[in-house]
Structures are given as structure tokens and as C-alpha cells.
Amino acid sequence: MARQKQKKQRATVASSSASSASAATAAAAQSRANWLEETPLNALKMIIHNYHLTNPRLWENPLAPEADDPELMVLYGPGFIVTVKQEHANTLLDGQVVNESLLSVLLVIVEFTARAKYPEILEECVVLSTSTLGHVVSFNRGETSLEDLPGEIKDSFFNKRYVLIPVLYEMGHSGLIIIADLHHAKKAIDELTPPLALNMEAFVDMDGLVITQEEPTYIFSLDPKGSKPKGLVDQFVAFVRALARAQHGGKYVDLKIETRYPWVPRQSRECDSSIFVIYYVNSFLPSPAIYTRILPVRLLSI
Structure with missing residues (x-):
């Protein structure tokens, strides 16, 4: 009799604990859903x-107005959405997206979206991968000159x-x-x-790296x-500095690297730095090159 009573008590406690845990889980899920819906950036950061x-994957954008050339949403993972035109969609499906890393894919998204919506930007801008950075540095053998650079890289830089x-x-x-x-x-x-919003003083006080005679480059x-x-x-900075000096007959051309800008948001958790890189890219281009949309969470389960 006593055992049955103890079993019943344990079952009651377990049921109560499970109920509490379930309620806590539901509350946490609701809180998270509210957080995601209220702050799209938070949603994007968490998803990434x-x-x-x-x-x-592609599907028709239900939020886009009806048109002969409807906009499509390109889904990268469960949550990063880029809205593009139908005519540009096949480019992404032809395997031209580089999957070497999360960041490289995001930068390819930037470049693709810019080409699709702002083609004039791509005439002024080039996105180089980290491997290209290492490739450039590898050409620095102490005697740096334009002749040391492959033509494609030379064109990119100058x-x-x-x-x-x-x-x-x-x-x-x-x-x-x-x-x-x-x-x-x-x-x-x-x-x-x-x-x-940038503090211009961070740029006014910066020493210029003069690559061409026409205007300074930073x-x-x-x-x-x-x-x-x-x-x-560090190696890349040394390379660019040496290249600038070589281009100006040995004249000392200083280069200053600014990292602690007051306007740059700081990441709050590990592995979310990629989304800040997207912010940086979008900030420096002369017009919005990224057209993204975070849909309500319920639409991300497709």
C-alpha cells in the first residue's frame, strides 16, 4: 500500500515536472518567436x-506583386532570403555559388544581387576571396612591383x-x-x-595610401x-604598403588601418560575424546592393 502511494506521488511529481517543463519550453519558444519577429537582424543572426x-531552392515569392517577370525568393539555408528576378535565377542554379565557406557564399550573394539589380556597381566593384588574398601575398617576394601581379589581380586593384x-x-x-x-x-x-552612420573624423585623420597620382586610396x-x-x-597590408612605395620611386607612403570604428556594431555571439560583414559591404557601396528580406518565421519551414 505504501509502495503504491509512493509510486503515485512520484508519478504526480513527474507529471507536474513534465507539465512545467512543457510550459517553460512553450514560453521560451514564444519568447524566441517574438524576438525573431520584432528584430529581423536578430532573426537573421540566429538562423545563420x-x-x-x-x-x-527557389519558389515564387507570394509577397511580390503580379508581373510578367515575377520576383523569386532564393533560399540559402532555412533563413537567408535574396529576392531576385526570374531571368536571373538560373545563374544561381548553375553551380556558380562558391560553397567554400559561409562568408564566401554571402559575398557571392552580394555580388550576384548587385549584378542583377545594380549592374553599374559591378563595373566599379570586385569581390575577392580569402584564397585570392593569400594568392596576392604569395607574389610578394621582397621586390614588389606591378609586374609581379597576375593581370586579373592587377586589374582588380588598380x-x-x-x-x-x-x-x-x-x-x-x-x-x-x-x-x-x-x-x-x-x-x-x-x-x-x-x-x-560613420564618423567622418575617422577618415579625415587617416593617412592616405596613394596608388595613383589622381586620388588617394584607403x-x-x-x-x-x-x-x-x-x-x-598583416602580410597583405605589408604587401600593399610595399607596392605603393615601389610605385612612387621609394617615397614613403604610410598606411593606417582603422579597426575600432565607433559606428561599427559589435557581434554579441560567436559565429555571427558573417552578417556584420554583409553590413560592411552594403555600407560602403554607393547604393544598396543587397535586397534581402526576412520572412515571418512560419514561412521559413517550407
């Missing part, structure tokens, strides 16, 4: 944090207004190098909106953690 990118280089650090951390002349950087700065190292450049980035 929790999932690896998968092969893109014929483009914006050179964007994603940097993949250890443990999956990401940053971004941007090479841009101050005139075009200022144009981008003037068009920014919070929270990426190199920016952007890191979500505010960390200083290291490793491969």
Missing part, C-alpha cells in the same frame, strides 16, 4: 548561427573603385578588407543611415570584434 547553408576582400580567421571568425578611394568612400558615407580593416589585423591580413 544555427544552420549551415544548403543548396539554393581599375576598380571598390575592392572587397572577406577575411576568414581561425575558429570561423570573419572580417572584411575594403580598398576604396576617399571620394567614393565619402559618397557612401553620406548615404548611410544608423546604426552605420584600406579599411573591419572586424566585428574590433580586433586588429593579424596573420594573413
Whole structure:
């Protein structure tokens, strides 16, 4: 009799605990859903944090107006949405997306979207991969000159207004190098909106890296953690500095790297640095190159 009573008590406690746990889980899920819906950036950060990118899938955008050329949503993983036109969709499905890393895919999305919606940007901008960064550094053998550079890389550095280089650090951390002349950087700065409203003093006080005689060029190292450049980035900076000096007959041309911009948002959790890199890219281009949409969570289960 006593045993049955004890069993019944334990069952009651277990049932109560399970009920409490279930209620707590439901409350947590609701809280998370509210958090995601209230803050799209948080939603994007969490989705990217929790999932690896998968092969893109397409379906018709139910939110797009009816048109002869309807917009499609390209889904990268369960939550990163890029809206593009039907005519551009096949490009993504032909295997042209580089899957070497989360960041490289995101940067390919930037480049693809820019080409699809703002083709004039791609005439001024090039996105180089981290492997290209290492390739450039490998050509620095102490005597740096333009002749040491492959033609494609040379064109990227000296014929483009914006050179964007994603940097993949250890443990999956990401940053971004941007090479841009101050005139075009200022144009981008003037068009920014919070929270990426730049403090112009950070640029006014910066020493210029003069590659051409016409206008100075600046190199920016952007890191979500505010960390200083290291490793491969240090080598790259030394390479660009040496190249600038060689181009000006040995004249000393200084280069300053700014990392702790007051306007740069800081990442709050590990592995979410990629989304900040997207912010940096979008901020420096002269017009919005990224057209993304975070849909309500209920639509992400497709």
C-alpha cells in the first residue's frame, strides 16, 4: 500500500515536472518567436548561427506583386532570403555559388544581387576571396612591383573603385578588407543611415595610401570584434604598403588601418560575424546592393 502511494506521488511529481517543463519550453519558444519577429537582424543572426547553408531552392515569392517577370525568393539555408528576378535565377542554379565557406557564399550573394539589380556597381566593384588574398601575398617576394601581379589581380586593384576582400580567421571568425578611394568612400558615407552612420573624423585623420597620382586610396580593416589585423591580413597590408612605395620611386607612403570604428556594431555571439560583414559591404557601396528580406518565421519551414 505504501509502495503504491509512493509510486503515485512520484508519478504526480513527474507529471507536474513534465507539465512545467512543457510550459517553460512553450514560453521560451514564444519568447524566441517574438524576438525573431520584432528584430529581423536578430532573426537573421540566429538562423545563420544555427544552420549551415544548403543548396539554393527557389519558389515564387507570394509577397511580390503580379508581373510578367515575377520576383523569386532564393533560399540559402532555412533563413537567408535574396529576392531576385526570374531571368536571373538560373545563374544561381548553375553551380556558380562558391560553397567554400559561409562568408564566401554571402559575398557571392552580394555580388550576384548587385549584378542583377545594380549592374553599374559591378563595373566599379570586385569581390575577392580569402584564397585570392593569400594568392596576392604569395607574389610578394621582397621586390614588389606591378609586374609581379597576375593581370586579373592587377586589374582588380588598380581599375576598380571598390575592392572587397572577406577575411576568414581561425575558429570561423570573419572580417572584411575594403580598398576604396576617399571620394567614393565619402559618397557612401553620406548615404548611410544608423546604426552605420560613420564618423567622418575617422577618415579625415587617416593617412592616405596613394596608388595613383589622381586620388588617394584607403584600406579599411573591419572586424566585428574590433580586433586588429593579424596573420594573413598583416602580410597583405605589408604587401600593399610595399607596392605603393615601389610605385612612387621609394617615397614613403604610410598606411593606417582603422579597426575600432565607433559606428561599427559589435557581434554579441560567436559565429555571427558573417552578417556584420554583409553590413560592411552594403555600407560602403554607393547604393544598396543587397535586397534581402526576412520572412515571418512560419514561412521559413517550407
